[in-house]
Amino acid sequence: MEIIKGSAKFILGLDKLTQIEKWWEQNPSAPGIAMVGRSNVGKSTLINSLFGNKTAKTSKTPGRTQKINIFTFKITGLEEHDFYLYDLPGYGFAEVPKQMRDNWNVIMDAYLRGLNDKTLIFNLQDARHPNQVTDKQFYDYINPKEIEIFLIFNKLDKLKKQKERAALNKLKPDIYADYKTVKQIFFVSAHKKQGLDPLEQAITGYMDRFIKV
Ligand SMILES: Nc1nc2c(ncn2[C@@H]2O[C@H](COP(=O)(O)OP(=O)(O)O)[C@@H](O)[C@H]2O)c(=O)[nH]1
Numbered sequence: 001m002e003i004i005k006g007s008a009k010f011i012l013g014l015d016k017l018t019q020i021e022k023w024w025e026q027n028p029s030a031p032g033i034a035m036v037g038r039s040n041v042g043k044s045t046l047i048n049s050l051f052g053n054k055t056a057k058t059s060k061t062p063g064r065t066q067k068i069n070i071f072t073f074k075i076t077g078l079e080e081h082d083f084y085l086y087d088l089p090g091y092g093f094a095e096v097p098k099q100m101r102d103n104w105n106v107i108m109d110a111y112l113r114g115l116n117d118k119t120l121i122f123n124l125q126d127a128r129h130p131n132q133v134t135d136k137q138f139y140d141y142i143n144p145k146e147i148e149i150f151l152i153f154n155k156l157d158k159l160k161k162q163k164e165r166a167a168l169n170k171l172k173p174d175i176y177a178d179y180k181t182v183k184q185i186f187f188v189s190a191h192k193k194q195g196l197d198p199l200e201q202a203i204t205g206y207m208d209r210f211i212k213v
């Protein structure tokens with residue numbers, strides 16, 4: 001099974017509490033994946049690498065508007081089903097204005113309150129700078145909600161030395177121990193399209209299972 005490249009279509013952007021509540025009311029058991037991470041960590045690049053080159057551009061909003069952008073996508077062999085991709089608002093802008101942080105919380109709270117058990121949350125982090133302050137804050141925020149997270153370390157191509165990669169790999173047991181919400185860890189370069197096969201297999205495998213329950 002594969003994600004059909006170019007099948008992703010932007011359907012809508014949500015930035016209001018009532019819109020998000022309405023979305024979950026109308027789509028209570030929609031199977032999908034959601035991407036969240038610090039700004040600049042490579043979310044758009046990963047989305048484009050997984051779903052086809054022009055996917056994330058469709059949703060490009062000027063400035064720093066924080067929105068949940070929703071796409072549908074298709075998987076080979078499961079063409080009759082629509083799956084959902086949620087590009088969640090990034091966190092951890094430098095000098096983030098308080099108003100924006102508050103807005104992020106409002107949007108994310110509404111999204112996570114309605115979240116069904118058929119949506120996988122992927123948290124992207126920079127392989128060179130794992131576990132930054134704002135990443136930790138994200139986990140502090142997510143922990144009490146008992147939500148499962150799939151952690152993706154991106155920009156692996158920036159770790160040139162085998163030693164650096166080995167060091168990152170050695171963090172794995174600590175991460176699983178420290179963050180109970182982390183269920184799987186992936187290492188990728190969205191830019192160089194490296195390490196994407198296991199990630200894509202995880203996505204298609206889960207979507208396949210979700211439509212059968
Ligand atoms: N070297 C490298 N650069 C990357 C990778 N993924 C993204 N980038 C770069 O990081 C910057 C931010 O990427 P973007 O996808 O816009 O991040 P977003 O803010 O999380 O959506 C861009 O300049 C990308 O080209 C990667 O795997 N390797």
Ligand SMILES: [Mg+2]
Pocket residue numbers: 043044
């Ligand atoms: Mg982006």
